[in-house]
Amino acid sequence: MHLEASKNALARYGCVRTMNFIQSQAGSPVEDPVRAAADLDAVMRDSRILVVDDQKMVRELLKIYLTNGGYENLLFAGDGDEALDMIAAEDPDLVVLDLQMPRMNGLDVCKALRADPKYELLPVLVQTAADSAKDRAEIFQSGATDMVGKPINDAELLARVGIHLQNRHMLNQLSLYREKMERDLQQARDMQHQIMPGARALSGLQEQYDIEIKSHFQTCDELGGDMWNVWPVDEARMGFSIIDFTGHGVVASLNTFRFQSLVATSTFDPERQIEYVETINRKLHRMLPSGQFATAIGGYIDLSSDVIRYTAAAGPKPFLISPAYPDGAFLKSAGRPLGMTGDSSYEEYEEAFPPGSSLFLYSDALTETPDMINPIYDDDRMRAALTGKIDPSGHPFDVILADFFDQAREPLNDDLTMIMLTRPGKS
Amino acid sequence: MANEMNVHGDHVEITLSGELTFSSYKEFQEVMKSATDAGKKSCIIDLSALSSIDSAGIGMLLFANDETKQTNIDLSLRGPQGPVKTVLEHTKINEVIPIVA
Numbered sequence: 014m015h016l017e018a019s020k021n022a023l024a025r026y027g028c029v030r031t032m033n034f035i036q037s038q039a040g041s042p043v044e045d046p047v048r049a050a051a052d053l054d055a056v057m058r059d060s061r062i063l064v065v066d067d068q069k070m071v072r073e074l075l076k077i078y079l080t081n082g083g084y085e086n087l088l089f090a091g092d093g094d095e096a097l098d099m100i101a102a103e104d105p106d107l108v109v110l111d112l113q114m115p116r117m118n119g120l121d122v123c124k125a126l127r128a129d130p131k132y133e134l135l136p137v138l139v140q141t142a143a144d145s146a147k148d149r150a151e152i153f154q155s156g157a158t159d160m161v162g163k164p165i166n167d168a169e170l171l172a173r174v175g176i177h178l179q180n181r182h183m184l185n186q187l188s189l190y191r192e193k194m195e196r197d198l199q200q201a202r203d204m205q206h207q208i209m210p211g212a213r214a215l216s217g218l219q220e221q222y223d224i225e226i227k228s229h230f231q232t233c234d235e236l237g238g239d240m241w242n243v244w245p246v247d248e249a250r251m252g253f254s255i256i257d258f259t260g261h262g263v264v265a266s267l268n269t270f271r272f273q274s275l276v277a278t279s280t281f282d283p284e285r286q287i288e289y290v291e292t293i294n295r296k297l298h299r300m301l302p303s304g305q306f307a308t309a310i311g312g313y314i315d316l317s318s319d320v321i322r323y324t325a326a327a328g329p330k331p332f333l334i335s336p337a338y339p340d341g342a343f344l345k346s347a348g349r350p351l352g353m354t355g356d357s358s359y360e361e362y363e364e365a366f367p368p369g370s371s372l373f374l375y376s377d378a379l380t381e382t383p384d385m386i387n388p389i390y391d392d393d394r395m396r397a398a399l400t401g402k403i404d405p406s407g408h409p410f411d412v413i414l415a416d417f418f419d420q421a422r423e424p425l426n427d428d429l430t431m432i433m434l435t436r437p438g439k440s
Numbered sequence: 441m442a443n444e445m446n447v448h449g450d451h452v453e454i455t456l457s458g459e460l461t462f463s464s465y466k467e468f469q470e471v472m473k474s475a476t477d478a479g480k481k482s483c484i485i486d487l488s489a490l491s492s493i494d495s496a497g498i499g500m501l502l503f504a505n506d507e508t509k510q511t512n513i514d515l516s517l518r519g520p521q522g523p524v525k526t527v528l529e530h531t532k533i534n535e536v537i538p539i540v541a
Binding site (some may be wrong): 303349353 | 450462495496499500502503506507529530531532535538
């Protein structure tokens with residue numbers, strides 16, 4: 014049997030077409046079926062096949078069959094021990110294994126291979142004359158991938174070798190693709206974390222304004238559609254924002270980057286906050302596809318007049334604890350989400366924020382996980398956690414975080430962000 | 441989500457029930473397409489039997505509003521209740537898509 018025939022055998026199993034599909038999916042330039050088949054032949058010819066048999070004559074016979082089938086990269090071992098040594102040294106793509114051999118027999122070789130995670134997926138074809146179902150079951154139980162009947166028929170051998178090599182190469186391709194995707198996602202995740210304040214920036218701000226900043230950011234997929242920020246406006250004012258784009262995952266995360274680029278090219282003017290938000294909204298509306306938007310709360314703390322001034326675009330109601338509201342108060346936050354319409358107008362709200370005040374901002378995962386009909390975390394629970402009714406000794410932020418995860422049925426189905434800004438009381 | 445579509449004179453009425461969330465996307469698109477294809481002047485989406493809506497659901501209503509505008513169909517919403525009403529008020533959807541009695 015020559016190469017042409019073996020290709021036909023492969024084509025019969027649909028391997029050529031499947032291989033081409035996988036390569037195209039993986040972003041390889043291979044789109045042309047003729048070229049795909051040619052590439053496949055090259056991959057096949059390069060495959061390393063280890064033939065294990067104690068009889069020299071059988072080894073010679075298999076060599077002829079495999080060489081005629083187009084396989085040139087052949088290795089040989091005369092018993093089980095030698096086979097394991099050779100597999101460790103040469104890392105073959107497929108093993109054709111005899112069962113009855115001196116020293117270590119074929120079944121024990123299979124078992125030894127499968128016990129090692131490195132060889133979990135190595136295709137092992139066992140040559141056998143076994144015709145009882147019990148014997149065949151034992152062979153599969155020991156870890157064999159497939160069997161070839163003895164006496165060996167060249168067409169059957171090549172067809173089976175071909176299909177298992179195909180599987181092996183496709184699995185390799187898939188795992189390479191997967192590794193690449195995981196690397197890319199990890200990089201994207203790092204980038205996403207970089208658009209939020211880092212530890213050094215935070216400790217700088219805490220010192221500069223004497224405001225304690227606590228935060229939690231968690232995505233439900235690799236990437237998320239939430240973001241938050243705190244930044245210095247001037248000597249007496251520190252800005253804050255929390256944003257939640259529709260959906261989650263890759264699309265929502267791309268919108269956070271869009272938003273970041275918008276903000277980076279606009280100057281926040283605390284005296285003209287409404288105008289600033291309306292401009293951002295207009296630009297965002299032009300950028301986003303219909304039906305995508307972000308809920309948001311943003312503003313600043315003004316230490317010189319002891320107030321916060323903020324605008325709201327349908328973000329969840331901020332929770333304020335202050336000398337005036339020792340039991341806390343939910344603040345206004347209705348408004349059109351950012352990017353929903355180009356002509357949205359916004360209002361500015363002001364609240365007293367003297368020393369001893371705390372502002373808690375959060376994404377709707379807190380109140381909407383796992384569904385909106387039965388929120389596990391409602392206003393009353395939030396108030397209790399943040400005002401020391403659940404655990405008076407813990408920091409309110411740590412208490413609500415712990416309490417939320419006590420109640421939540423993980424995994425979360427939305428991204429979760431919480432921030433708490435606290436001015437220490439006068440001592 | 442479940443839906444029902446009826447044609448009355450010069451308008452189409454869609455009744456949604458259950459939850460309008462990301463997983464309703466395909467079904468919602470299909471019913472909106474049928475409503476548009478009916479070639480009537482206006483379309484009312486009745487939300488009184490809808491129990492919840494998430495941000496993706498709001499997005500779908502907005503998308504439907506943009507689509508119907510392009511074919512000169514007047515879209516309006518009717519009868520939101522409970523959490524759905526709260527979400528629509530919070531996001532001021534009524535300023536964008538009229539809510540009729």
